Amino acid sequence: MSVRKICVYPDPALREPTKEIDSFDDELGMLVCDMWETMYASDGIGLAGPQVGVAKKLAVIDYNGEKYVLINPVISEKDNFKIVEEGCISFPGIYEKVESPEHIKVSYCNEKGELIEKEIDGFLACVFSHEIDHLNGKLLIDRISPLKRQFLKKKLAKKAKEK
Secondary structure (H helix, E strand, O other): OOOOOOOOOOOHHHHOOOEOOOOOOHHHHHHHHHHHHHHHHOOOOEEEHHHHOOOEOEEEEEEOOEEEEEEEEEEEEEEEEEEEEEEEOOEEEEEEEEEEEEEEEEEEEOOOOOEEEEEEEOHHHHHHHHHHHHHOOOOHHHHOOHHHHHHHHHHHHHHHHHO
């Protein structure tokens, strides 16, 4: 197991199209382990493949001690939208108020290849939606107003120059 480098916005890996996973082998198992290690090292509750430069439909979530491995996830229903404050490992130190679903229906495979179908409510629905958005190239910055987006891009560019 190893901690992988986090791709920070505007890294192009965050927008790269992801591919479906069709092999549930040891290589996938090692990637999942690396993602857990990386997420915990970054104090996150979720991490998607593109955030570690892996263009695969894979995300991990640990919320209130419940762990989820999402492989090829698809949200079939979203509703009960509300405004929540979200952060993202790929936008360190940035928290923005965005509209997010409080109820979703989702299907995905776990690391063993077993199909899981769930209805999820509350903040966990927001977390699932956020991570699945990553797999579709949609980022936190895409979910804020154009004016805030412009301000945030300038702030992030300034942070990058300071490094």
